[in-house]
Amino acid sequence: MAGSGGRPVGVLAIQGGFEAHERMLEGLGATVREVRSRSDLDGICALVLPGGESTAIMHGVEREAMAEPLRERIAAGLPVLGSCAGLILLDRDHLGVMDIRAQRNAFGRQVRSFEADIKLRGFAGPPMRAVFIRAPWIAEHGVNVEVLAEIDGHVVAARQGEMLAVAFHSELAGDARLHQWLLARAQ
Ligand code: GLN
Numbered sequence: 540m541a542g543s544g545g546r547p548v549g550v551l552a553i554q555g556g557f558e559a560h561e562r563m564l565e566g567l568g569a570t571v572r573e574v575r576s577r578s579d580l581d582g583i584c585a586l587v588l589p590g591g592e593s594t595a596i597m598h599g600v601e602r603e604a605m606a607e608p609l610r611e612r613i614a615a616g617l618p619v620l621g622s623c624a625g626l627i628l629l630d631r632d633h634l635g636v637m638d639i640r641a642q643r644n645a646f647g648r649q650v651r652s653f654e655a656d657i658k659l660r661g662f663a664g665p666p667m668r669a670v671f672i673r674a675p676w677i678a679e680h681g682v683n684v685e686v687l688a689e690i691d692g693h694v695v696a697a698r699q700g701e702m703l704a705v706a707f708h709s710e711l712a713g714d715a716r717l718h719q720w721l722l723a724r725a726q
Contacts, residue, residue: 547572548725549583553599555591555624559710563718569725577608584725585618587718588625590672590708593643596624597633610634618701618724620717626704627675637702638681645676645693645706654712659696660687667714669695669707676706 548564550557552573561571564587572579574586588596600606613619613629613636621629621637629637646653651673656666677694680686688696688705695706701724709717 546584549574588621590623593624593627640679641675642678668712
């Protein structure tokens, strides 16, 4: 499997819930590298942008001068999984690599956290258990973006080329299918 024993899968480890992604990837046999500076991007075969606090993560990315190299690698086809704050990072107002506009904390104050079973288009098997924690949704998207799942008409999972963005955490529910998707595409 790509990423196993060979080139590592990067996990952006500036802030937030990166460790659950690392455990998930290692459980699938991948070699993981925590990405904290631009040189950590060298040689990775895929990348996870985890959940957390998107403002803090974006500040860290800019502090480390990683925004431009991240844009370049992703534009060149590096497979990426963005979860929750990671989805926000991919959008037009942040890294600007995915043609989506994320609305932060979109489910409102009353519904800060909830779980749901989600059927993702293109993913075989039973619905995916998804944990939403102060989650965004995708308020707008361009024609190249394929919507994979919605809740009450709001887009919560989408794909554009090698980028997969989900508003929720499947790594916390123990579902490995998104990480398997990433490893299957790893360069
Ligand atoms: N509410 C967070 C943000 O806007 C995202 C929450 C999460 O990643 N679990 O950055």
